Amino acid sequence: MDSWIEVLEFPSASRDPQAHKAYTTVLTEGALDFLRRLVSTFEDDVNQLYRDRANRHTAYQEGRGPSEFSAATAQTRSSDWRIAPLPAALLDRRVDIGDVDPSNGPLLRNAMLSGAQGVQVDFDDGFCPSWRNVLIGHLNVANAARGQLPGDQEGHTRAATDGTSTVMMVRPRAWNMIEANVMVNGRRVSGALFDFGMFVFSSGRHLAELSRGPFLYLSKLESASEAALWDRIFTWTEEALDIPANTIKACVLIESLPAAFEMDEMLWELRNHSAGLNCGMWDYAASFITRMGHDRRKIFPDRNRYVSMDRHFMRSYRRKVIATCHRRGAPATGGMFAGVDDGSLTTHDKQLLVSACVSAKEGDALAGADGALVYDLSLVQPVQDAFAKHFAKGCPNQLSSYAARDADTVTAHDLLQIPTESDVSLDSLRTNIEVCVRYVKGWLEGRGHLIMNGKVEDSATAEISRAQIWQQIRHGVPFESPPAAVPDADSHSRAPLSVVTHKRHKAAAADRVTAPLVRELIREVVCDLNAAEGHPQEGGDGTTTSTPSTISSSADEAGDLVADLVTLRECPLFITTYLEEQRILRRGADRPSHAKL
Incomplete structure (x- = not known):
């Protein structure tokens, strides 16, 4: 055969x-x-x-x-040719x-x-x-x-x-x-x-x-x-x-x-x-990090504040x-x-x-x-x-209207000239973590995208989020100036968790991104997701912790996977490849699917 x-x-x-x-x-x-x-x-x-x-x-x-366009294909770039006509x-x-x-x-x-x-x-x-x-x-x-x-x-x-x-x-x-x-x-x-x-x-x-x-x-x-x-x-x-x-x-x-x-x-x-x-x-944007993120001289700027x-x-x-x-x-x-x-x-x-x-x-x-x-x-x-x-x-x-008006004016340097801002805010870090955890949780439940804070999030935004966290941990990227003082913990009953987080991690926020801090923030996101789904567990210190490990929720699994993903020795090229290699699809095979005819 x-x-x-x-x-x-x-x-x-x-x-x-x-x-x-x-x-x-x-x-x-x-x-x-x-x-x-x-x-x-x-x-x-x-x-x-x-x-x-x-x-x-x-x-x-x-x-x-590459730091320049290839000389081997210069004739292709300089010659006059057009693609075949488009269908109506x-x-x-x-x-x-x-x-x-x-x-x-x-x-x-x-x-x-x-x-x-x-x-x-x-x-x-x-x-x-x-x-x-x-x-x-x-x-x-x-x-x-x-x-x-x-x-x-x-x-x-x-x-x-x-x-x-x-x-x-x-x-x-x-x-x-x-x-x-x-x-x-x-x-x-x-x-x-x-x-x-x-x-x-x-x-x-x-x-x-x-x-x-x-x-x-x-x-x-x-x-x-x-x-x-x-x-x-x-x-x-x-x-x-x-x-x-x-x-x-x-x-x-x-x-x-x-x-x-x-x-x-x-x-x-x-x-x-x-x-x-x-x-x-x-x-x-994520490809800058997955390709060059190991280089301390090429810290990619906070995507939530400096990339547009x-x-x-x-x-x-x-x-x-x-x-x-x-x-x-x-x-x-x-x-x-x-x-x-x-x-x-x-x-x-x-x-x-x-x-x-x-x-x-x-x-x-x-x-x-x-x-x-x-x-x-x-x-x-x-x-x-x-x-x-x-x-x-x-x-x-x-x-x-716009035929070739400036095709040759964009240089390799233009493409590689990323912004120089190298600090990160605690809110931005937590947003990236939440995108990652929610995205991986969605995969475990058979969904490939989600709505979060009025935006659709898919593998592309999860990609830049997890890559950015990985690089910030790898190089200990500093936080911006500490956030303004917030009220005492007793007055936080209705405050957004991001505000509470500022209070809880004020000392860490004044310094840099670390793996322990990221893991703590991941746990907070997981706790929020578990609480929203009706199975929180109250910790001895009055904080909310995740569901007991005897029956792990998809949020628990997602948090564990993200914690691993952002602390790997090398940054994976694609989040979806990583998830596939973890047999995510097989683990979620018996969960309810959202597919509909």
């Missing part, structure tokens, strides 16, 4: 009929055979990709990361809905009916890839591609495929993730190839016939060679599935420091399959993405506005939310971007209007 495929877990029809239905519908004999051929064909290339990534990371660790469905990119977990049927349904230009159907940053979620997610995607949205009556098909309707942009898992339940040739398959393969086999030809795809987002690419691999995968798939050549289109998220130095080169490699580039702000698109290095990054794309006839889109109405906002606060979103996205539009992402569906129309008013009359984008 030249190649073979094995599925390791079969959902029970009696215990989980929804997952069983998804399994039998998605993993057909034909789908598995296609996946076997796809993985076998590109097995050597994928293995080389992993070796190249390891070598690249070693170079950064040794201080040999991708000319208007003003608003995509981001972080749409395909296993959450109501969320997918509402996003597809939102009136946005596109929906980022996300198997990556906003998704927890439990086997149940993966199966139900792919069934929901296959049905949605045929106009059958979750919640529709059986057999009902809506006319949602005309030239003005919302398109699906499927985001497979990144190359760092695996699908642990499927093996080809005795090896577990990459999550990227599994998600891509299931999507294109079930829906690729159908969407192509409708001129609605297949369209994708590609996460966490690091180099032009990785873009070239995807291009070969697309070409092979088009031939294998009888999809017209150059029909598959993909938008690459620029989410890593290495990728920022090869934007032209990636567009060149994908020129026949390109749908442009996107700014992935927080993953990009107004800072020079981030502004240069956005400018480079936009100018590079427009020079090549490719759309460029800004990042996702994370603000969300969680149902508790007053009318005034809702107006403030819309105002903040419009202001941020008008900044993208003025910089030349062709669109951006939002999570809150109520922001779709305001953002569409914000971009439209900056477009030339009758134009669906800014490709002609």
Whole structure:
């Protein structure tokens, strides 16, 4: 036998009929055979990709990361060329809905009916890839591609495929993730190839016939060679599935420091399959730490206070993405506005939310971007209007208005010039800890993103949060000036925990970030989460402690994992890889899942 495929877990029809239905519908004999051929064909290339990534990371660790754009590809950057023409469905990119977990049927349904230009159907940053979620997610995607949205009556098909309707942009898992339940040739398959393969086999030809795809987002690419691999995968798939050549289109998220130095080169490699580039702000910021965080001279600034698109290095990054794309006839889109109405906002606060979103996205539009992402569906129309008013009359984008005006003015130094502020506030540290604990807790419970303090948090914000904590512990980053005096403990009955924390840790806050302090703050976050879920335990000193260890809550487990993650000897490149290696998905397999058909 030249190649073979094995599925390791079969959902029970009696215990989980929804997952069983998804399994039998998605993993057909034909789908598995296609996946076997796809993985076998590109097995050597994928293995080389992993070796190249390891070598690249070693170079950064040794201080040999790029300080200039490569001379070897100078001709690609200087030559005049453009990507293949975009299909009509991708000319208007003003608003995509981001972080749409395909296993959450109501969320997918509402996003597809939102009136946005596109929906980022996300198997990556906003998704927890439990086997149940993966199966139900792919069934929901296959049905949605045929106009059958979750919640529709059986057999009902809506006319949602005309030239003005919302398109699906499927985001497979990144190359760092695996699908642990499927093996080809005795090896577990990459999550990227599994998600891509299931999507294109079930829906690729159908969407192509409708001129609605297949369209994708590609996460966490690091180099032009990785873009070239995807291009070969697309070409092979088009031939294998009888999809017209150059029909598959993909938008690459620029989410890593290495990728920022090869934007032209990636567009060149994908020129026949390109749908442009996107700014992935927080993953990009985190990559500075995961690549160079061991270097005391490169302390990354407090992300909650000093990192935004107004800072020079981030502004240069956005400018480079936009100018590079427009020079090549490719759309460029800004990042996702994370603000969300969680149902508790007053009318005034809702107006403030819309105002903040419009202001941020008008900044993208003025910089030349062709669109951006939002999570809150109520922001779709305001953002569409914000971009439209900056477009030339009758134009669906800014490709002609901003063609190559400053592509060559962004230097390597601009991209690497991070702010010099090196202190941290106690509130900011605790916020980062809470994001991490809540995110990991969500994974344990089958969720890939959450709403916290009026913002959506996913693996990208968890990534920068945990990386920042790791670096602050590693180098003993100092705190800002001690917080102002607060009332005595007796008056704290209604005070926010962050205020109480200032009082409790005032001595430590005057000094620096330490592992014991971080662990204490983690325990406080865990106690808060346990108390909110109704199982606190009162400690002997009057403080609230976590649930007894005889039955650990998911918050307890999450706290333990985060405490380990931020004190490892080396900083992991990806939080999701770390969680996968801890067998998080297997440990949470028997917990209730939030996946819905």
